[in-house]
Amino acid sequence: MFGQLVFSGIAIGSLYALVALGLVLVFKSTNLINFAYGQMAMLSTFFGYTLLEQFGLPYGVSFVGALIFSALLAIAVQLILRPARSGSAVIVATLALYMIFSAVAGMIWGWDPQSFPTVFSGDPVIFFDIVASPESLFNLAVTFALMIMMFLFFKFTMIGIAMRALSQNQMAASLMGISVDRLFILTWALSGILGGVAGFLVAPTTFLDTNMMAVLLLKAFTAAVLGGFTSYPGVVLGGLTLGVLENLVAGYVSTELKDTFSFVLLIAVLCIRPEGMLGKPIRMLGKKATEEHTPFDSSARGLSRARKLLLLAAAVAFPLLFHGNTYILYFACLVGIYMIVAIGLDFLIGYTGQISLGHAALFAIGAYSSALLTLDFGLPFLLALVASGVIAGLAGLLLGLSALRLSGLYLAIATLGLGEAMPHILMKWDSVTNGYNGLKPARPSIAGFVFDSEFKLYFLILAVLVVVMLVTNNLLHSKIGRAFIASRDSEAGAEAMGIPLSRYRILAFVLSAVFAGIAGSLYAHVVGFISPSDFNSWMSLVFLCMVFVGGVGSIPGAMLGAAFMTAAPQFFVGSKSLSGILFGGALLIIILFFPKGLAGIYATVVGLFVSAIRGTSAAAKPVSQAD
Amino acid sequence: MSSRPLLEIENMSIAFGGLKAVDNFSLGVNPGAIVGLIGPNGAGKTTVFNCIARYYQPASGAIRFDGVDLLSARPHQVLPRGIARTFQNMELFRSMTVQDNLLVGQHCEIRSGFWGAALSLAGSRRNESEVRRRAVAVMERFGLMSFAHAPVSSLPYGLQKMVEFGRALVSKPRLILLDEPAAGLNPSETKELTDLIRRLRDEDGITVMLVEHDMGLVRSICDEIYVMDFGRRIAHGTPDEISRNPLVIEAYLGKQEPEHAAA
């Protein structure tokens, strides 16, 4: 039994290692994490499937065809991402590609899983008590051959050495006569091939589906972190170790715990030894990111009082206009809730340069706290609302404390892991959370007044939102807000001014979590039904996109982003594929070409408008845009 | 030299990966003095600064400020004790306005806590207008008033230097550490800088310690100079003594032609 578990662990672990190698390859040379990597592999597998089934080509030819396709796709992605080669905006750009690729695959090949043919139908090989299917032997042979080839390539060929040099010092590499651009393309092509191989090999076991690589990609992250993100041998070791360990857990403890185990392992490794088994500490990513994206002009005075009142009046008038349309009011409520989350997340990203890819987990904590407190403990809604903010805030405190040890990339992966683990935890902890079947919190009521229609709920949410905005505004114009921005702009400078960096970093996390928790509570009572799968990573990524689309470091931007990300998909409701492509495309264009987001576009348009009205004769007062 | 030094460094050593960056280094800065620290690149001058600023923890030795041990302080506690600094590459808050930079400079003067700020309580608002007044006073002095609401990144290099000076001074420190203040300035700007540093001492009574490569500047304003090489102090004295010191000529000023040494 043990031998069998180890063997099949190595077989699956080698696939993790392959995907992880592809991720690390790109990361080491371009300092970029490609979240669309799994979808790229998925596309190439579909392509190979078409060659195999539709065109009836032999397996080998289809395989090679898929790999060529995969390499070309990777090159295309590299060219698309080039305008934003580093910085956290790239993360969002790859997320946009993720959406687009999923949609494209769905459009061409449909959204239903299809089975992928197995070519090896011989008898399994048995040695000692280990049963090895020909397929798993083939997989092992291919992955190990690839790894050995990669080793030889990096060790002995001029191009391989040049690629390693490039990842160590780009400037010095170009002084050797190395064409940096060409080598980047090569790196991506190689990474694409690795992903393509992994996709093709894993497809027979997972079914062919737009989401087939999701789990594999997360496992690959875990493997990469486990082994050490900066070391190729480490990554291979990490993949194999993860494969064996999780198989042992599945075999001796419980199959159900297999996936949860790897997330727990991921977070544990990140907290205990973020550099992994063989890696070295990674240079700060976060710091670089803040230099890259010009944060929205934090010197702007903000809106005038008159305009604020006007906006508030419009917000109050809105439901009166759509009184009868519960559909629109319901979405307006959701927009308000997401605005609260986005404001909190922008604290973190825009004002302190930290990142969270797992905000849905905090949102979920708020939602479940509020639901359980009102249902099981009979707490009044208002108290539950405050309590869920506090509970989520405590979770944020823990997260903030661990974030001190993690920077940039590791923080991104740790929060992603948390976001991924949360639905699993909620599902498994069914004695409290009611698992799959979810909870049905009641409509909110305050002192006997029940908010039993979307119309009433709208005003409740508006009231909370206004309070959140007032507090945010006060904080940002106080020493606290200035300390946030100061420590983002220059850590050394801020410290020299007497600002305790870590305390403010944690504060940002806590604030952000409190907002997410409060929003989660509102969500639970407005929607009236919550279940674990509502709070998946996808939701976290949408939150993140809200901030980036709106314009990092701009509170009105974050709100605009929340409205856009909630409303836009409603316009494309007809086709899942079309909506994905249009939505992802819009996101990509905003991220790549309008680094200040919707808020920046708005400011530019208003600026043009104003100067057009004033005419050219008016004293041209240059709009001081730090760019 | 009768008074007790404001800043004292005693037998300080620190090593990075086996390489001794600072080796048994001692120094004393008297109140009201302008003291220069010079030496070749990599001699350990900036490391000394970073030890005072508490970024690095020396392996051995002591640093005292006004007779009190400084090594127990964390980086953010250095300014409240009365030591301000500027940076070699100006660590300004680039996206913030000039005025906001000066407000951050008074971060520790603002007493209000989280709730005071979040709810904009009266006490917090009073406090805020107080520090704003002081920021305005400093901007007037450094000729920055017309740029008060401009983001720092939009200012020319010379003015940014002024902002950094202002930011360091707005909290009224007793000692200011200047890390290569003249780097990137043209000769006439350097001249202005020289006057400015002198006025800091003469009018504000601030003690100055600076690292600088521009020997002209160092010679014209420093009362005392310490010379470092390979982490060690190789000379200490008045500017005249230093420029005649053969060790310093060998390590830093460069070998002299015979006719030149006579000049």
Place this chain on the structure above:
Amino acid sequence: MLQLDDVHANYGSVKALRGISMKVERHSVVSLLGANGAGKSTVLKTISGLLHPRSGSISFEGERTDRLKPDRIVSRGIVMVPEARQVFPELTVYENLRLGSYSRRDRSEVVKDYDDVFDLFPILKTKTKDFAGTLSGGQQQMLAIGRGLMARPKLLLLDEPSLGLAPILVQEIFSIIRTISKRGTTILLVEQNANMALDVSDYAYVLETGEISAEGTAAEMKRNDEVRRSYLGG
């Protein structure tokens, strides 16, 4: 051989070079002196293609190079040894040297050039399998120069080769510079240590806030009062 004509360049928003014109003759050693931040390294960066000039022209052996990318410039024969050495710390000494010959196609000649480099720097020969990151500062500087020589440059750009080195090593580096020059390589040298630089140079330019404030033969420069006061520590 190399000619700069009214070159202007920006570094971010800072005007780093304001109209630089200079010449480097074949087989000469030319040094570029000046204070920190005067723009010396920026001149080298524009020549090697790391930075493109905003206006003005740079030509090498009669052909414009100011729009070329660094890798094209290397293949023309201009090789820069960057400031602070910049060896690849996680590659071995041998791999570092091998990368130096990246743009060359004459394999058999490359093999000979390893021996030439080891002749100049015998210490490197004993450490070919060591990671460059484990070498001392002086050894790294030698490796950086050796790596540059592996490209068989016609013009070698040296950026502050003596920076942060012990005086004794500085002497050694300068004697090596002299040897390289005698073997027929043209050298453009940026140095803080003006005395040493003038000793090995034929001609020198002085840079001040992005402009050339003085030029002349090394002997003239040593006699120039202004230069002596500002850069020779007089």
